[in-house]
Amino acid sequence: MKPITILIAILSFTAVTIVSSASLPTASPQIPKESKEQPAKVKLATDSVDDKWGEVAFDHTNHTTKNYSVDGKSLINCVECHHTDQPKENLKAPLVTSERTVALTADLLKDAAAAPVKTCRACHLQAGDDSKPLPVIKKDDKDLKVDNEVAYHTNCFACHDAAIKARPDLATKTSGSDPKGCVKCHVAK
Numbered sequence: 001m002k003p004i005t006i007l008i009a010i011l012s013f014t015a016v017t018i019v020s021s022a023s024l025p026t027a028s029p030q031i032p033k034e035s036k037e038q039p040a041k042v043k044l045a046t047d048s049v050d051d052k053w054g055e056v057a058f059d060h061t062n063h064t065t066k067n068y069s070v071d072g073k074s075l076i077n078c079v080e081c082h083h084t085d086q087p088k089e090n091l092k093a094p095l096v097t098s099e100r101t102v103a104l105t106a107d108l109l110k111d112a113a114a115a116p117v118k119t120c121r122a123c124h125l126q127a128g129d130d131s132k133p134l135p136v137i138k139k140d141d142k143d144l145k146v147d148n149e150v151a152y153h154t155n156c157f158a159c160h161d162a163a164i165k166a167r168p169d170l171a172t173k174t175s176g177s178d179p180k181g182c183v184k185c186h187v188a189k
């Protein structure tokens with residue numbers, strides 16, 4: 001190929017890449033927007049826009065099949081994380097949004113008629129993505145926009161903080177809201 005042909009090829013490839021990333025779904029790149037397959041191990045935040053903190057490894061199998069409750073004695077219910085996948089009457093403030101009339105379980109997804117599970121990012125968009133309004137909750141009488149960072153952190157930290165408080169030895173394995181614990185989840189850039 002002549003240099004000019006190569007240049008045109010590179011430019012058109014770049015153009016296609018830019019156009020397709022502009023229309024990307026809101027999910028983290030490796031995660032489908034919705035699915036009925038539970039992931040085993042996923043990497044979240046591979047597209048982190050933060051200058052310091054990159055991807056987070058999350059083991060879905062551990063969190064759904066091992067005794068990962070605060071006291072380490074029982075399994076976690078799917079709806080502790082997938083909070084919109086339960087009937088409205090089960091929701092506790094500030095949660096009000098329900099998209100499923102029965103609580104999500106692994107067995108439920110085997111039913112061909114069951115709706116797929118949405119990624120958190122389908123609703124909790126990443127900073128800078130204003131393709132739709134963010135969920136809002138009242139916190140200390142103020143409106144708090146729940147973007148991806150607030151949503152995942154609130155969910156992961158609440159349980160990890162309580163679990164580490166109950167079983168201090170867990171602090172070697174993971175972290176919650178500890179300002180020095182970021183690197184226990186995120187890869188530092």
Ligand code: HEC
Nearest residue numbers: 081082084094095096097118119120123135151152154155
């Ligand atoms: C279908 C849209 C949708 C999906 C999917 C979703 N959320 Fe939410 N989330 C909301 C809405 C809307 C609110 C605001 C409260 C409400 O309307 O229930 C909210 C509120 C929250 C809050 C604030 C509640 C509090 O107590 O501070 C957290 C944390 C949260 N979501 C985490 C998550 C996580 C983690 C996931 C994925 C496992 C997820 N959400 C998936 C729509 C969604």
Ligand code: HEC
Nearest residue numbers: 032033034035036037038063076078081105106117119120
């Ligand atoms: C500790 C929190 C947590 C628990 C508990 C949990 N999940 Fe998840 N789940 C996630 C996260 C985080 C993802 C990755 C996608 C994302 O970031 O939204 C995910 C993804 C999924 C997906 C794929 C969604 C997609 O868009 O690719 C399915 C299906 C799913 N979970 C089903 C379940 C079922 C069924 C249970 C209960 C047996 C369960 N989950 C329990 C946090 C959790």
Ligand code: HEC
Nearest residue numbers: 057058059062068069076080152155156159160163173174
């Ligand atoms: C309801 C409780 C609960 C929630 C919610 C939760 N975790 Fe955990 N997680 C645990 C417990 C308990 C452990 C430690 C288990 C052990 O080692 O005995 C743990 C361990 C981990 C570990 C290290 C060990 C492993 O299995 O990978 C990582 C990383 C982790 N969690 C990430 C997350 C992320 C990211 C989220 C939010 C998307 C999250 N967790 C939400 C309970 C929870």
Ligand code: HEC
Nearest residue numbers: 028044045048049050053056148149152156175179182185
């Ligand atoms: C329990 C694991 C965990 C810990 C500890 C943790 N994070 Fe996170 N963080 C996450 C997850 C999960 C996400 C959202 C992933 C996604 O949107 O795909 C996230 C998202 C973020 C984002 C947004 C990235 C983006 O551009 O979308 C920033 C910034 C961030 N974290 C900073 C921090 C800092 C600073 C600390 C330490 C004070 C910290 N995190 C501790 C799990 C953790």
